[in-house]
Amino acid sequence: MQILVISGRSGSGKTTALNLLEDEGYTCIDNLPLSLLPALTEQIRKAHNPNTARLAIGIDARNIDGDLSVLPSLLESLKKDSDNFRILYLDTGKEVLLRRFSETRRKHPLSNKNTGLHEAISSEDLILAPIAALADVTIDTSNLNLHELRSAVKRQLIDNERDGIAITLTSFGFKFGVPVDSDFMFDVRCLPNPYWQAELRGYSGLEQPVINFLKDQDPVQQMAADIESFARKWIPSFEDNNRSYINIAIGCTGGMHRSVFLSEHIAACLRDNYKNVQTRHRQLSAKYMAPVR
Structure with a gap:
């Protein structure tokens, strides 16, 4: 039972x-x-x-x-x-x-x-x-609305029953506080910031102009490779310890550009080996929040 x-x-x-x-x-x-x-x-x-x-x-x-x-x-x-x-x-x-x-x-x-x-x-x-x-x-x-909460519960408790360990990559902005449910947290505020490019400020890390800017930055690629390598090395140990979920949080200043791009990039890489890999962008969804109970 x-x-x-x-x-x-x-x-x-x-x-x-x-x-x-x-x-x-x-x-x-x-x-x-x-x-x-x-x-x-x-x-x-x-x-x-x-x-x-x-x-x-x-x-x-x-x-x-x-x-x-x-x-x-x-x-x-x-x-x-x-x-x-x-x-x-x-x-x-x-x-x-x-x-x-x-x-x-x-x-x-x-x-x-x-x-x-x-x-x-x-x-x-x-x-x-x-x-x-x-x-x-x-x-x-x-910072979850009603639908995001349902998705988070389903991802952590239901989906992993079928698809093995559930891996969530969460982007966030440090100026809004750190997520308390993270297992690992990476600070990427040292990377080049699209916010200071006037033509990119209005875009997010999900949109092509910011993606093009960040993927051409060597430090961004090195950080992505290091985080991916760390995850690939240690996730099997969590699986061997009967863990059903792991949450990797990646934070930049505002949670709109660098952390979003890196979360999506690393998630795409991990999907080659893991079925249940999701992304959650806390600051991008914050303006759509509705009360939960």
Whole structure:
């Protein structure tokens, strides 16, 4: 039986993740008290073929609060009952969460007449810390819209079941903060910057004028070769360690030109040997963001 535990901060996209998994054929249970988990897994085992049963369990601060001492043993029990057990943790920056709750006008589950939104978010972070530390997959949803979040969850949890290790190359801008879900991070701000070419400033690293400029720069080609060589050398070690995903983040100043070009270039090279290689361009998609829940 496959068991996925889905957790994360309120407002980070847990409901969206569970809805996607339900669409993919998982039996999804949300907000179940931790003490009922053993009985639930036993019931699913009896009602379904254990070889094909797939269960996704949503756990948030309301489940865990007061049960912290039993959490490790319960998760260990779930792991023993499953042929494929993973924990997905969805993280989001505090400022983004404040904006999302303001836009959706929803009440934070830990807020009340004595606890404001700021305090509720901080309290939830402490409550969820143990499960965040145990997570097999962490996705930062701060800069993802609804559709990008669904794609990220599917890429990390569903597609790699069929296509081996899932490799994501994420471009980003350092001035907007670094992605917290990266396994490796490369700083390419030392490379020639198309931004300072007036005729190229309005294009992105996906468009031909910038591509032509960067591919003719020797330092860019050397950096691309070095990152590709590093990835090819170490990805097999992650596969041998039963890792199902790896996220390689490449950052430049604004996340519009150099990091985008290099992410696409290296992804194209890695696709020669790996089936599941995706790119995500954080800053290019930021202006299309919609709240997730």
